[in-house]
Amino acid sequence: MQTVAAFDRIGEENAFAVLARAAALQAEGRDIVNLGIGQPDFKTPPHIVEAAIRALRDGHHGYTPANGLPEAREAVVRRTLTTTGVEVSPDTVMIMPGGKPAMFAAITMFGEPGAEILYPDPGFPIYRSMIDYTGAKAIPVPIREENGFAFSAEETLSRITPATRLLIVNSPANPTGGVTPRAEIEKLVAGLQNHPNVAVLSDEIYDVMTYDGEAHTSLLTFPEIRNRLIVLNGWSKTWAMTGWRMGWSIWPNGPDGAYLYDKVRKLAVNCWSCVNTPSQFAGIAAIDGPQDEVNAMIAAFDRRRLLVTERLNAIANISCATPKGAFYAFPNISATGFKAKELASRLLEEAGVALVGGPDFGDFGEGYIRLSCAASEERISVAIDRMAAFLETET
């Protein structure tokens, strides 16, 4: 049973603290370029906003089923078919308030004292926080720059023990922008055949954000692990809908696999009843409506990541691998002589640039900082000018 002590093990997402500090400095009149938070700087496309307003006007004010409106689950089925070629049953789809609740549900289902859970490091900080909450042992899988910030099947599989219950994978990845190639995922899945008791949580929230012809590989395309696979996805990033709290996840629902779906549906009944109803109507419109604005946003992220990479690489002592996915850059700053968190903090306080230190994404993040390409090219240039000037005087 979880107690107050377990809550004391819950961590934070430091990007939110950076956002709050940046806002406080702005309130004092400082000009801050905010490259700290993992949230698109675009607005939700208007036809999606209209769908929510229409839902409210049409009187959709009550609860929906805990697993989501049937129409929203059907929309996810269509979207999954388009992006992965896989036809999932609507009875495997949960609509949830964002992607994070799927993380919470999956990790608390498998985590307990004595269990081990593998997670990417550097990676999204909530994985580690939730593992610690359950009392399970958190086993980092190093995500290395020399490996293009991709998962290594070999390094991942070598960390599996008889106590391993869950493996968390994320591609395209936060904070590195790494995309794991299909061949490596094939190796990983092949290796998992030897470990039938290890479930997999695949966080695919950045699935459509890939560049340079890189393709995202969904773990849904491997039927051999479907009976123990949970896929996390959602509207937050793709349709610039972070504040709407709309995510979906796909769960095993027997008879060939675990009946996890009904368990997570019960969790929803107990915890949040359902996602707010107008957001669900907006989510349907997002999937079924025109995608031009999504494509324009991805094209903007593509230009920005190239700009960031080029400009950062022109600064002495910084080297930045070109991100292949998501909307982050994760430059190596170890040659500057700064510890990453100190550099991040000083850049915010002294140079007016908000970004996040690599160690906020795990121990293997030391020596790196994360820049979110969530600002215009002009503002990104201003930020990098300021970083260059700061480093020139400080090193």
Ligand code: PLP
């Ligand atoms: N997964 C990853 C890798 C993320 O970067 C984020 C958000 O930053 C999420 C999940 C959570 O998304 P949501 O805001 O929909 O809960």
